[in-house]
Amino acid sequence: MYLRIEDTDRKRSQKIYEKDIITGLKWLGIKWEGDVIRQFERRKEYRRYIDRLMEYGFAYKADGAIWLNVEAALTGKKLSIIEFDDLIRGKISFPGHKIKDFVIVASNGSPLFLLTNVIDDYLMGVTHIIRGEDHISNTPRQILLFKTLGMDLPKYAHIPLILAPDRSKMSKRAGAVSLLEYRKNGILPETLVNFLFLLGFHPKNDKEFLTLSEMAQEFDLKRVQKAGAIFDETKLLSINSWYIRNLPKDKVLDYLKEFVKVKISKQKFKKYFAITRDRMERLTDFQDRVKFLEKLPDYSSELLIFKKSTLKDTKYALNLVYIRLRKAQAGAWKREDLIKKELEQVVAENNLSNGDVFWSARVALSGLSASPQPSEIAWALGREESLERIKRAIGKIIKI
Numbered sequence: 156m157y158l159r160i161e162d163t164d165r166k167r168s169q170k171i172y173e174k175d176i177i178t179g180l181k182w183l184g185i186k187w188e189g190d191v192i193r194q195f196e197r198r199k200e201y202r203r204y205i206d207r208l209m210e211y212g213f214a215y216k217a218d219g220a221i222w223l224n225v226e227a228a229l230t231g232k233k234l235s236i237i238e239f240d241d242l243i244r245g246k247i248s249f250p251g252h253k254i255k256d257f258v259i260v261a262s263n264g265s266p267l268f269l270l271t272n273v274i275d276d277y278l279m280g281v282t283h284i285i286r287g288e289d290h291i292s293n294t295p296r297q298i299l300l301f302k303t304l305g306m307d308l309p310k311y312a313h314i315p316l317i318l319a320p321d322r323s324k325m326s327k328r329a330g331a332v333s334l335l336e337y338r339k340n341g342i343l344p345e346t347l348v349n350f351l352f353l354l355g356f357h358p359k360n361d362k363e364f365l366t367l368s369e370m371a372q373e374f375d376l377k378r379v380q381k382a383g384a385i386f387d388e389t390k391l392l393s394i395n396s397w398y399i400r401n402l403p404k405d406k407v408l409d410y411l412k413e414f415v416k417v418k419i420s421k422q423k424f425k426k427y428f429a430i431t432r433d434r435m436e437r438l439t440d441f442q443d444r445v446k447f448l449e450k451l452p453d454y455s456s457e458l459l460i461f462k463k464s465t466l467k468d469t470k471y472a473l474n475l476v477y478i479r480l481r482k483a484q485a486g487a488w489k490r491e492d493l494i495k496k497e498l499e500q501v502v503a504e505n506n507l508s509n510g511d512v513f514w515s516a517r518v519a520l521s522g523l524s525a526s527p528q529p530s531e532i533a534w535a536l537g538r539e540e541s542l543e544r545i546k547r548a549i550g551k552i553i554k555i
Contacts, residue, residue, distance in 0.1 A: 158187040159194065163265045183334075204270070205221060208223070212224065235252075237251060242311065244291075257296055272297065284311050343399065343410060346398045358378075359378075451547075459473070459515045470549070471505070472516075476545060477542065480533065480538075488533075494533050498529060
């Protein structure tokens with residue numbers, strides 16, 4: 156794979172855009188051979204072909220620009236129709252008389268992509284051009300350039316456009332953002348590659364999660380659909396959540412580091428991630444989901460009472476939980492499952508319900524109605540902070 160930057164239009168081409176492209180591709184894990192190829196640096200190469208077109212009467216100057224003489228090109232190659240077999244859409248034809256003369260070199264001397272891409276595709280040995288269907292109208296003009304310059308034609312495949320949920324063309328108004336914005340929004344690179352691969356394409360056996368190498372083996376132009384592909388953000392987040400849960404822990408932690416805004420120890424960082432991992436859709440969720448671990452939010456004492464419990468049973472349960480966990484051996488605090496067993500014993504030995512014990516302990520430890528299991532929170536917080544929070548909850552509920 157080569158990376159070619161089409162930068163002959165100097166007004167629209169800026170280094171910051173090129174930097175974003177390169178950074179984005181590297182983030183996705185997409186590699187290319189050799190140095191980046193910049194078309195602006197190949198102007199002398201294009202000049203040879205432009206001069207040839209001018210010499211044989213296939214191009215002319217007008218209004219300061221250089222135009223392709225379509226009639227001369229069609230006549231010279233004895234063409235009345237331009238047609239090609241699109242590998243996705245089948246045979247596509249364009250009557251020659253409907254193709255008008257077009258600019259190949261702008262008035263500022265910059266060769267345009269219609270010409271430069273043809274020359275580079277030929278010189279680089281490109282055999283297949285796979286691009287969006289919005290380029291179908293450019294294809295007959297580029298085929299005419301290939302033929303006029305005596306170059307072998309590549310094969311074409313025009314893939315469907317990505318559409319907004321309302322089936323309109325993606326735009327900034329309709330949700331389109333730059334590649335690196337997804338990174339800032341907590342999307343993993345594996346997610347984005349996987350998601351984009353599935354847009355307009357159906358893998359065999361409806362396999363949903365694939366590595367980059369599996370995608371390369373699976374891809375077949377025959378399985379690309381013709382209709383536009385809907386950009387479904389709900390699906391994107393579902394895939395992202397799956398990768399957060401299933402990629403190697405250390406890899407996700409490495410991605411996650413750039414989203415941690417507070418200073419926490421490495422041990423706490425790993426524990427916090429362990430108990431929030433299954434509940435995250437984006438890496439950006441982490442900061443909000445661990446706030447209660449760093450600082451217990453203020454909460455109403457009534458929240459401690461499970462909907463099917465009573466004030467009396469809640470007071471009883473919290474006192475038993477505090478006593479049980481205070482007496483638990485140091486080894487129990489090193490494993491979440493052992494803390495859970497301690498809480499289960501409180502239920503079993505005291506004729507209490509799971510709601511009496513687990514709900515009140517959850518709220519006491521998190522200050523929230525929705526949070527990880529109390530055993531997970533206690534394991535992440537450690538013995539001293541957990542007991543302090545439960546003691547504080549007991550003090551709150553006594554006042555009711």
